[in-house]
Amino acid sequence: MSGRLRLAVYLVWGLLCAGGAAAGQRVDPDIARLEGARGPAFGAVLSELAERGTQAASAALEGFASRPAAARRARARLLVEALGAADVGRAIELARDPDPEVRRAILEALGRRALAEAAAAERIATLEAAVTDDPDAAARSVALRALSSSALPGAAASLDVLLDRVPEATAREVARALVGLAAGRARLVGRVRSAFASNSRMRPPSGPVLSILLGGYGRALAELPRGGEDPSDRLAFVAGRRHPSRAVRVGAERALTEFLRRLAEFSEFDRADRVLAALEEEGWPRDDALVRRLGFALARRGDVERTLSLADELESAVRGAPGVTAADAAMGRLRAVHYRAAARFASGDFAGARAGFEEAEALLETLIGERLDLSRREVQSLGGRIMVDRLELAALEALWIACTRLAEGEEVASPRVLAAVRRAHLLLLSTRVVDLSTDAQAGDGSFEGVLTRELAPGPLLFGENRFPLWAEGRGFELLGRLGRAVATVARFEMPGFEPVPDPPPGPWDVFTDAERLDRFFQYRDALVGSLGRRLGRLQRDDSPDIEAKRRPLLNQLSFVSAMGQRETAALSAWRDAHPGEEMGPEESARVFRDLADLVTRPSLFALRLAQSLRDDGRTPDAREVAERVLEDLQARNPGTGDVWVEWASARVELLLGSTYMDDGQPEEAERLELRAVRRIEELEGTLISNGADPDTDATVKQLRTLRGSALLSLAVNANVGMHDTERALSYFERAFALDQRDFMQVLLACYRARSGHEAEARAVLRTIEPAPALYYNIACTHALLGDTREAVDFLQREFLENHPTKGSLERQKEWARKDPDLASLRDDPAFRRLVGLGEGD
Incomplete structure (x- = not known):
């Protein structure tokens, strides 16, 4: 049906309804109030009538078609809130209303989950027809959303059919809807399989649509019994990786990653290993498949012997393999060496593990020493990301070396432990400089970022206590000692851990360590360069808000310049007052306070450790660590701006509240969690009053998500701990208004x-x-x-x-x-x- 013909049908329908209506038909008084209400009054009347439920909806349907457009819109909004199963047929008759706003509301009402399976076939047919035929684009989108959220048994089949019937732009929306539909797993898998099958009779989807479908394929395949075991299941991964569309190639990689992540959630490690082994034979890069299998063998299954065997396979696979670059071969060998060392650490061979981590450190030193082509800006950014990754990996190897010494019984204050941690800090400071110098935007170079990588001690070995040597909390105890070593060497970067009070002589304090202070100065220079490049790019920007974009950059440049002048004056004054003396750590910290505030990256690793302790049932230990984190946060050390401190403090208070919930103290849990909610609300208000857009600002969105989690925790505490269902419902409704995820x-x-x-x-x-x-x-x-x-x-x-x-x-x-x-x-x-x-x- 053409667009003009569709529009004519809708207009004729409206004229017929208006002409056939009974003259002077009586309108329900409450419905009349709704029709006449405006602004906030409309919302109040709508809520009042919605509370009456299906009775009010039935009243709204009486004489619906004969009312003016504004009145029909008001009634349609009530149907969205209160349409009942008995009135579905009457609502379907209104889905061709001439007013697009009315149609949108009617279509939305037909997708109400509360309708269950009432008139299921008719609702699906109506919504499907609206997706393909409605002249209003917004109404077509509403119909699609209603279809996908209706929970109707035939919705998945309908979406599958629609993929072949709608234009490209709409097909992308349909693909997203099919991916998000719980009942659509089999349809989604079948659709993707047919897209890559050589004998398929179905029209293959476009690259963008196929990439969207691949976004849900891995998860759906993992959830099907024996999904991935058949070669036709795996073809999407292998052929997708060679597809001419970059979006499809990326989608195939992500689909495999999601497939394996989902299998890990289900503890189906054997299926994951079988699929990866088969993919090796079918054309997936062998080194990548082996690295993924290594992760399952050690972190998921805790199988040391299997890890050592796979590491040997990986090292052999990348040695002189055709098509593998020297850099890729070196990274493959690095991972083999790292996993082998980690497996030895897990089994208690600390000397052997240390030798492996030192070998990995040497490999990375060679890779870091390579000169990357940084001539063009795009290549410069790519080179920066590669270098940041290598520097972070080198820092991780240094921290593993410190762990081997701690595991052998050396004290936290051991010079060899502190030297390894200092090496890690120096490398992380270098990542911050490289990241700014190359505009890589690859990470913040924090200890938390490194210690939460998949190759780090916690995620690899201690997360699920799969190794007897590290059971009964011994892994957590080692990570706590490592945290203290970091706090000793990298002052202010590890809140929640107490530094060693009197470490042995050495360059352990960052403010008297010339090499690390030099990285501070390099960071400042890199920041000035980065700001200058951003201002230069803005010169080519002709948008009307150019000055608003320039102003914060100029202010930051001015601040950095003034900081250097203050440091120079403070140093000169101190040297005049203390001729011939060396500046101590406290004096140096005061002089370079602003610079430290610029460079320092405080980590919430201690909070992660506290959460792990709580998850393991060690509530008192978790609370002790969390309380130390909160105390350090309130000290407002360098690197902890007001927004970050308030955000982090709220997270700590939520964890503390959960520990009291665990211990059967719901009142104390509620007190702490309400304090966290107030802290978040005040922070949101401050950001919005300073100009942040509540709908687009990433920080405001994160805060709202955190507030939703806090309110949800309060609801659970009220229900289970206080046995107060009304209180629980009040908290939950506030949380649900902020978050409607699964x-x-x-x-x-x-x-x-x-x-x-x-x-x-x-x-x-x-x-x-x-x-x-x-x-x-x-x-x-x-x-x-x-x-x-x-x-x-x-x-x-x-x-x-x-x-x-x-x-x-x-x-x-x-x-x-x-x-x-x-x-x-x-x-x-x-x-x-x-x-x-x-x-x-």
């Missing part, structure tokens, strides 16, 4: 079930892809709905997949035993066995 959708289903709205709860559940992070709340929802078997099943999956350590598992079982949402399961034998309830409990 986790929150599951909780919405839980709250709907708790309040007796079974159909709505089940409708929401149908839209959710079960993932490990959702298992517990899915179990709670099923328990509230009376689905005992499903509730126990998801609870068992929660215990098996999300709690690998004994302490974490016991803490979660204790939580389940007292959770009121699971009360209906208390007499079920399977539940009692699962959570450890005895005869008399």
Whole structure:
């Protein structure tokens, strides 16, 4: 149907409805109030009528077509909030209203999850027709969103069909909708498989559409039984990597990464290894497949012998392999050496591990010494990113060397331990200089960034206590000692860790270490250069807000210049007052305070350690570390600007609150978490009053996400700890207004079930892809709905997949035993066995 013909149909429909309406038809008084309300009053009346639910919606449908456009718009908004299953047929008849704003609202109402499967086929047909035929682009988008969020069983098939019927721009939207649909896994996998199959009869999607589909392919494939085991499943990875479209090539790489990440969540390590081994034979780069297999062997399975064997394979694979550059071969060998050393460390061979890490350090020293072509700006930026990565890896090897000495029993203050940490700090300072000098924007060069890389001690060995040597908290204890060593050498960069009070003689204090102070000065020079380049690029900018863009850069240049003048004056005054003397660390810290504030990158590694301790059931230890972090943050040392301090302090208070929740002190938990919420709200308000756009500013968005998490934690505490459901609902509604991701959708289903709205709860559940992070709340929802078997099943999956350590598992079982949402399961034998309830409990 042509665009003009479609528009004519809609207009004729409107004239017929208006002409056929009964003259002088009586309007419900409340609906009349809604039609006449404007501004805030409209919202108040709409909320009032929505509370009446389907009764109000039925009243709004009476005489709908005969009303003027403004009145129909008001009524349609009420249908979005309150349309019931009994009135779906009447609403479908209105989906061709001549007013596009009315149609958008009607289409949105037809996607309401609360409608469950009422008139499912008719709703799908109506929404599908709107996607293809509605003359209004916004209405077509609304119809597509309604179709994908409706939870209707036929929605996935409809989206699959639409991919072949709509123009390219709409096909991209349809592809995104199919990727996000829980019930669309099989359709998505089939669609991607057919795109790469040589004998497919389906029209292949364009590169951009295929790249979007690949964005969900890896996850969907992992969730299908034996997904990835068939060669046709793997063809998308191998052929996608050779596709002429760069977007598809990138999509294939990401799809494999997501596939493996999802398998790791499900603890399906054997399937991951089989798929990677098969991919090696089918054309995927062997060195990349082996590196991925190494990660599974050591970090996921804790298999030292398998790790050593795969490391040997990797080193052999990159040695003289055709098509492998010298740099890639060196990086492949580096990873083989690193994994081999880490495996030896895990098994207690600390001397052998140290020799391996020293070999890796030497390899990186050679790679860092290579001269990169930095002549063009694009190449300069790429070269900067490569160099930053190598410098960070070298810093990581130095920290591993320090760990080997600490593991052998050396003290934190051992010169050999401190020397290794100092080397790491020097390398990280270099990354900050290179990052600015090359405009790489590759990272902040912080200890936290390095210690959370996949090759770091915590993620590789200590996260799930897979190694007997590092069980019972010994890994956490070693990381705590490493934190103290960093705090000793890199003052102000590791809040939460206490420095060694009297270290042995050596260049341990950054403010008296000439080599590291030189990096401080290099950083300042690099900053001046970076600001100058940015100002130069703005000279070619003819946008009307050019001065607004220039002003902060000029202010920063002025600040850096004034800082240098203050340092020169302070140094001169000190030397005049102390002729012939060497400046001590405290005097130097005072002189270079502004410079330190510029260069220092404080790390929240201690907070991560506290969270790991809590996850492992070590609540008192977690609280002790978190309280030290909060104390250091409030000292406002260099590098800790007001925004960062408030943001970090709120995160610490939320963790402290959770420890009190664990210990059965809900009032104290609420006090701390409310303090965190107030801190976040004040910080948001300050940023917005200073000109930050609340809809686009990244920092404001992060703060709102954090506030949502805090309110959600308060809701859980109120429900489980205080047994106050009204208080819990109040907190949850505030949280849901800020965040509607899957986790929150599951909780919405839980709250709907708790309040007796079974159909709505089940409708929401149908839209959710079960993932490990959702298992517990899915179990709670099923328990509230009376689905005992499903509730126990998801609870068992929660215990098996999300709690690998004994302490974490016991803490979660204790939580389940007292959770009121699971009360209906208390007499079920399977539940009692699962959570450890005895005869008399």
